[in-house]
Amino acid sequence: MFYRPADGHGLPHDPFKAIVVPRPIGWISTLDADGRPNLAPYSFFNGCGDRPPMVMFAQTGAKAPGEPVKDSVANIRATGEFACNVVGSALTDAMNASSGHYPAGADEFEIAGLAKADCEVIGAPRVANAPAVLECRTVRIIDDLPAWQPGWQNIVVIGEVVGIHIDERYLKNGLLDVLAYNPVARMGYMDYTAVTDKFTLRRPG
Template identity: 60%
Template sequence: MFYAPKDGHGLPHNPFKALVAPRPIGWISTRGALGDNLAPYSFFNAVADTPPQVMFASTGAKADRPANKDSVAQIRETGVFCCNIVSYALRDAMNASSAALAAGEDEFAAAGLEKAPCQLIDCARVAAAPAALECRMTQIVELAGAANTMVIGEVVGVHIADEALTEGQFDVARVQTLSRLGYRDYSAVRELFSLNRPGQI
């Protein structure tokens, strides 16, 4: 089949997000005047390594945040955020934190998650996360479409749980890092294989 997105796809569910998969999940925590907020975003990725930078995109708005969602609103307010890495063990808590709570309601509490302090920014992080990236916002980019916003941040601090390291490497298979596949589907990394680039030993 072929379809132009502007004309619709004619399928029961939009295939776009399932086609671009797997996508890592940025579990974004922020702190603002209304308190702490935590929400998962599957439009998320690392975009540079020197200096390290990540991005996430928020799509849509909510009744009490007509321009965007709580995460973006609080990043505009403070200029910082933390990206928590989601393990398979945290799948239910991550899903619970995606509930459309009113601004000011704490998703950490709603999901039964313990907070830990960040070191270089004023923000909470998920204590049980296998890793967390403390970020200072560098750009907020308004994307085409209603309430589509991309946030880019420089990673200024990195937390890695000791048990997530194997022989000095972050062990994604041990952590079983979670990814989004589209629709209601997710996957956990359990199998790895290595490839050498051409010319490398």
């Protein structure tokens, strides 16, 4: 089949997010302007540079016209920083619990039963038992992307990684062993997957 997204797909559910898979999950922790913690997962997330290391995540949708989908972007605008917590398979249920739409100021760490730990460079807390955490300072917020309907928001946040935590249990012979914690990724619809195997390819030359 072929379809133009603006014309619709004619299927029971939009296949776009099932095509761009798997998507790593950026579990973004922030503080609001009053110092209250927030934690929310984003599946439009990835690295976007390495010298310096940078990551991006995107927020899409709307609660109501002019209101943010989640509090993360508002908090990042206020503080200029955020942390990306890696979701290992043991944290899947906690990640899902933190994805709900809660009132501004709600503490998703408490809702999901997660312990907090201090970051080293930024003020936002991190998930204490995450396999790895990236501490980030904001480089740019892009909020003038196209949207099809009033009140809808497509916003991209880019951050420079200024500190990295790695749980040493997952370092083996100097390499990060992702198969020891099985990072979780988003598929299409309500589906997820976890990294349980890998293979190596060497570039020609």
